[in-house]
Amino acid sequence: MGRLRRLDGPLCRRCGRSWEGPEACCPRCRSGLSPVDLVRAVFPYRTPLPPLLYAFKYGGRLWVGKALADWMAGAFRLFDELGGADALVPVPLHPARQRQRGFNQARFLAEAVSRASGLPVLDALSRLRNTRAQSRLSRRERAGRLKGVFAPASKADVRGLDLVLIDDVCTSGATLSACATALRSGGASSIRGFALARG
Ligand SMILES: [Zn+2]
Known part of the structure; x- marks a missing residue:
């Protein structure tokens, strides 16, 4: 197993x-407007990270998740571009998936970033449909599949807020974009993304 190294430039x-x-x-960023203002991540999504993340998400090894979350929390303040936010918004799991897994890994990570930064965690999104792992799909197909999957949570008011979306892995960016579109429809003022790993 290789060493865990931080994602570093040029980015x-x-x-x-x-x-x-x-x-x-x-x-890609120069060719189109994204609803996500910027994305930062701690690690590249390559060995040894995928098996660690798998052990956390699917193997229930919460101590692995705790170590990953602590790294993510420690790295948050190193990114000036993520400063000045009002709240952290975890990418939600569908309720059925969350019951099956027992936890939402994005919320687990967001709670660690919250403890380190003092920013509140805001459950501002609902996941209306369960989607399957979609690593074999193209970026456009992923975006199509995610249409209408996320909606602003009825109990959260995001109007005028500067938000940072939290997820475990960002690859095509389609999930963060779909979440950001929903938050913008709820009146959020700006959306940035912070992921544990970047594919
Ligand atoms: Zn780019």
Whole structure:
């Protein structure tokens, strides 16, 4: 198993993916507007992270999750671009999936970031449909599948808030985009993303 190393540059200033070029942003970010203002992540999504995350999410190894969450919480304040937010919003699981797993890994991570930063965790999103793992789909197909999956939670008021979405892994960015679209429809003022790992 390789060593766990921090994700480091050169990265796209916006989506946080590896990007080496004369421009500050990667071609994808320059070609279209995203509802997510920027994304930052702690680790690249490669060995040894995937098996650790698997042990946490599917194997119920919460001590592994605790170590990952502590790293994420410690890294949060190192990103100036994530400063000044009003609240942290975990990407929700569908209630059926959460019952099966016993916890939502994104909320588990958000709670650690909250303890370290003092920012509140706001359960501002509902997941209306359960979606299957979609790693084999193209970015466009993923975005299509996620249409209407997230909605603003009825009990949370996000009007005028600067929010940071929290998730375990960000690959295509389709999940964060779908969440951000829902939060913007609820009146949120800005949405940034913070993930444990970037694919
Ligand atoms: Zn980019």
